Amino acid sequence: MATAVETLGKLERRITISFPLTDVRTEVEKRLKVQARTAKAPGFRPGKVPLKMVAAQYGYQIESEVLNDKVGRAFNDAANENNLRVAGFPNIVAKEEAAEGQLAFDATFEVYPEVAIGDLTAVEIDTVQADVSEAEIDKTIDILRKQRVHFHTKGEAGEHGDGGEPIAANGDRVTVDFVGSIDGVEFPGGKAEGYAFVLGEGRMLPEFEAATLGLKVGESKTFPLSFPEDYHGKDVAGKTASFTITLQKLEWAHLPEVDAEFAKSLGVADGDLAKMREDIKVNLQREVAGRVKARNKEAVMDALIKVAELDVPKTLIAQDSERLAEMTRQDMAQRGMNVKDVPFPAEMFAEKAERRVRLGLILSQLVGDNNLQATPEQVKAQIEDFAQSYEDPREVLKYYYSDRRRLGEIEALVLEENVVTYVLGLSKVTAKAVAFDELMGSNAQA
Missing domain, CATH: 3.10.50.40 (Chitinase A; domain 3)
Structure with a gap:
């Protein structure tokens, strides 16, 4: 049984859950009997251990499992009955005072906010564009020479x-x-x-x-x-x-001469200098396109944050802060750094986490309202685009399609691009040319 939902704040809610103690005891006894079928103890054959000994060994664990199951089920039922969109996990605390023969728990939690997105047609967004000229190709060749x-x-x-x-x-x-x-x-x-x-x-x-x-x-x-x-x-x-x-x-x-041998060292089998320059141009164009896309996506995300009104659940910020802290630890460890005793307080990542969560809620609202979900065709096209820079594109396709999590990452990327395209199509866009060196020196990330 659950009480009516109490409103504690803009997003914070509380529900009191209660159920008969006899229900818990009955379920615990039932599970103990199941456990007894395979329980082992010195001096007893498997399955012949007295129930009292089984209870002494497994009782606490089974009782905790039963309580967790019952409270979790009751909370989910109450949330569904009240049409609540719960953000994160509830904080469940046992109540000291409960009716005779009852167990009671307070579940405090946050709900997802209402997201109000302003008039996108009134939003002004500055985007960038850049070209790859012969001068950029020459500079790249000079860099490649210096590397050799x-x-x-x-x-x-x-x-x-x-x-x-x-x-x-x-x-x-x-x-x-x-x-x-x-x-x-x-x-x-x-x-x-x-x-x-x-x-x-x-x-x-x-x-x-x-x-x-x-x-x-x-x-x-x-x-x-x-x-x-x-x-x-x-x-x-x-x-x-x-x-x-x-x-x-x-x-x-x-420095090596720019000749056929130099071209071969860059992977041009026949040493054709014209083909070498074309390969470099294609690679630079791909890099420029990626940087331009990242810069423009960042501009769109900044605009959405300004035009949207919402309260961000603290629970989700805390969870994402923990996630960012762990990701940072793993990244540093993979780089060979000794981070075993280095503290990574989640508070360090709170600001970044708040932005990520806010954007996630805004994007979710836009996608749902405007049917901007990633289609299978878009996902495949994105993976094929990634695969172009690898020797065996088929292996890249296999890599992503063999793992649902990896595929989900591509779907999220396509979804973001759909949102960017949608917003740019509605807003007042001013495109400006940006110098190649300036663009390549930037690391914009949304």
Whole structure:
């Protein structure tokens, strides 16, 4: 039996559930008899253990199971009878005071909110668009060349030349010994032998690189170096040290020529440079399309949050905060980080969780009101699009269709795209061109 629903707040409700104690005892006894059929105990054959011994061993566990089952069933029945859409899980607490021969429990819970979405035709949304030009292809080729760089001793003649005068210059890889001191005293981390870095990449402080420029192998230089106030080494931050460096090795960078061999190294079997450029263009266009889609989706989601009015269930925020905390822990562990004793308080993720839950409720309302569910054809097309960048597209299809959870992730993605398309079709959209470099430097995620 359940009492009438009490309203405790905008979304918070309470129901009191009660049922006869005899019902619990009867069900416990019934389950104990079933347990006794297979129970084992020293000195007894299986199934011949006295019921009192079975009750002593399993009684508490079975009684808890019976109570959980009865309370859960009664709560679900009450929620259905009152047409309640329960958000998350109820908090169920036993009541100290109950009618004689009865057990009573208070179930406190939240319900899903009403979602009021404003006039989408009045919403203004700025979207972006970008193109892939020949300049972007050239830049990408330069990056690919630098990824395949190899170094040769500077000043020594070889297959690719000698690299010019054997003096340290930007782009060269230098190997140095160095020692630093503050007020004549060496400090931890201020000394190294055989330390290699490429001049001009900014790995070292500017004064260190400047002192290295122009050195020849075997030469040394002593110079002052001022550590920034915000330097990561707190013991030396803001202080000035005296460094002595000695150049032990000097190498110049040889970038591979853009020729047939270079094209083959990128997977173009016949070494055709035109095909190589076309492949790079296609890949860049796919990356640009993905980034543009992410930026525009973010703009739509921001607009929906502003135009929709709703109260967000705290229960759902707490659950999603826990989920985000666990996902972060797993992600860091997969990256090889030791997070065994690192705390991940759910409160850290509350703001992000609140946005995710809010958007989920808004999207659910839009999808239901406007029939924007993902169709099987859309899901298949999305998977096939993913599969284009893999050697065996059939394996990608098999990967998703063999697991309902993976397929659900694609369905959710398509659903979001349906919402984005729907909202952009109604709202006032202003599209602006964005520079390739700016777009590729962004990581918009809804």
